[in-house]
Amino acid sequence: MNPELQLLISQEEIAQTVDGLARAINQDYRDQPLILVGILKGAFVFLADLMRQLQVPVQRVELIRLSSYGTRTRSSGTVQVLLDLPPQLLRHQPVLLVEDIVDTGLSTAKALQMLQQQQPASLRLCALLDKPARRQVPVHIDYLGCTVPDQFIVGYGIDWKEQYRHLPAIYTVQQLEADA
Numbered sequence: 633m634n635p636e637l638q639l640l641i642s643q644e645e646i647a648q649t650v651d652g653l654a655r656a657i658n659q660d661y662r663d664q665p666l667i668l669v670g671i672l673k674g675a676f677v678f679l680a681d682l683m684r685q686l687q688v689p690v691q692r693v694e695l696i697r698l699s700s701y702g703t704r705t706r707s708s709g710t711v712q713v714l715l716d717l718p719p720q721l722l723r724h725q726p727v728l729l730v731e732d733i734v735d736t737g738l739s740t741a742k743a744l745q746m747l748q749q750q751q752p753a754s755l756r757l758c759a760l761l762d763k764p765a766r767r768q769v770p771v772h773i774d775y776l777g778c779t780v781p782d783q784f785i786v787g788y789g790i791d792w793k794e795q796y797r798h799l800p801a802i803y804t805v806q807q808l809e810a811d812a
């Protein structure tokens with residue numbers, strides 16, 4: 633049986649949110665050449681929309697890939713690094729990490745740690761969604777779109793069992809099967 637989806641954040645609300653985030657980033661960085669690092673897979677839609685609203689000089693867009701959920705609705709607790717950055721890429725550069733959702737915080741904390749090891753000049757985090765109810769490790773979000781309730785989220789790049797990433801709006805999922 634297909635689970636029931638309930639609209640949480642409409643396409644229009646997402647666009648306004650992304651616009652607000654881009655304005656704040658544009659104001660803070662102004663002429664500083666910025667490196668954007670997106671976390672695959674979930675952040676690819678958000679990253680694509682956000683970067684096209686940026687007026688700061690984006691000198692490079694990079695992608696890392698992390699995975700901890702697999703087919704489950706709860707974090708496995710172990711964050712696998714499936715794609716890392718080439719060494720030395722971020723050294724002495726201003727870097728903005730772009731994440732779709734901060735839930736337990738484990739993925740984002742891991743990504744921040746990986747990026748920090750390259751000694752960037754500065755490192756900030758932009759996250760579209762924050763689900764504070766599930767946090768296991770503290771994560772400071774410099775640019776936050778929306779806070780979401782303690783429910784499973786899909787759409788706008790975010791999946792359940794690899795499905796629903798293509799949806800243009802954000803939904804909560806009802807009637808999920810229990811995790812295997």
Ligand SMILES: O=P(O)(O)OC[C@H]1O[C@H](OP(=O)(O)OP(=O)(O)O)[C@H](O)[C@@H]1O
Nearest residue numbers: 673674699700701734735736737738739
């Ligand atoms: O705060 P956390 O509990 O760590 O959850 C957040 C992460 O979980 C999801 O990634 P996932 O591991 O499902 O991989 P995916 O992005 O490829 O779907 C999501 O895209 C975030 O990166």
Ligand code: HPA
Nearest residue numbers: 735783784785786790791
């Ligand atoms: O609510 C969620 N939905 C999908 N993937 C996720 N990864 C962390 N939280 C979520």
